[in-house]
Amino acid sequence: MKISTKGRYAVRLMIDLAEHNHGEYIPLMDIAKRQEISEKYLESIVSVLSKSNLLISLRGKGGGYKLAKKPEDYTVGSILRLTEGSLAPVSCLEGEVNDCARACHCRTLPMWEGFNKLINDYFDGITIADLVSGDDYSDDYMI
Amino acid sequence: MKISTKGRYAVRLMIDLAEHNHGEYIPLMDIAKRQEISEKYLESIVSVLSKSNLLISLRGKGGGYKLAKKPEDYTVGSILRLTEGSLAPVSCLEGEVNDCARACHCRTLPMWEGFNKLINDYFDGITIADLVSGDDYSDDYMI
DNA sequence: TTTTATTCCTACTAAATTGATAGAAAATTA
DNA sequence: TAATTTTCTATCAATTTAGTAGGAATAAAA
Helix, strand or coil, rough: CCCHHHHHHHHHHHHHHHCCCCCEECCHHHHHHHHCCHEEEEEEEHHHHCCCCCEEECCCCCCEEEECCCHHHHEEHHHHHHHHCCCCCHHHHHHCCCCCCCCCCCCCCHHHHHHHHHHHHHCCCCCCHHHHCCCCHHHHCCC | CCCCHHHHHHHHHHHHHHHHCCCCCCCCCHHHHHHCCHHHHHHHHHHHHHHHCCEECCCCCCCCEEEECCHHCCCCHHHHHHHHHCCCCCCHCCCCCCCCCHHEEEEEEEEHHHHHHHHHHHHCCEHHHHHHCCCCHHHCCCC
């Protein structure tokens, strides 16, 4: 039950972009160096964010990436759902409809549904703006 | 970010044992058939629960497994932590101390700590007794 | 005592996922 | 035209997940 590096690196990348959010495009290499993450690996992560228009990109000299919105307009949930594929804790909750044959009499389904809601609500309640400040907001994260 | 079959099957196995909790030992094959899970695979899961004394086992004819405690005395959290290895959403929160070099200035650590607490509190608030009844308790699971 | 039923133990394996790496094409600016 | 940067396609090693196989040990019953 782990958040993969894809999701974790994506959040760090978004925080980095928010902390250097001065209107200019920021080359991926700068972020990779600051975050100590391989540029090549970061590339595969940033491409997902870019294709979904969470970021604006520009090729060539002077190019790079910048935020498409204000830091407070990105929830961590939206970033993780994109990069992790889904935040559902069990695969039967991934789609719109639950096509598991056991669903109608499953003893554990309500528990997983409750957990699923808990996860999504938690991460949808945190924005990138909440994370850029150096303050420790841990108390706020505990419901 | 998925709960593996090990954890999910373990919970189903415990529910099955609770639903057939009449003092007799229950052979693993019976559970495997009812739950439609391979007996051989269930074996590897039940051995963890048995070694940790969550279950009482008896070999030979008339043998099998039965609960060591009342269903209401097993939290889902204790079962999942055992079978999943840990419920920590990031590896740096697995041990007693966080030995990640980035920990002291990590922007995301408080968020993961809050999430970690949320997960453990949620599953520690649900017992096997809560799951054996056919009623839909989903509202209770939403905090 | 033999048979039967069961857990317990060790080892193995296929498939999927994770976490990358490599090389080059396309675009943009200077 | 040169330099810089994103974008695209392909590949790959390590790890985890999910499951299988065979047999030894144990206990009860016939």
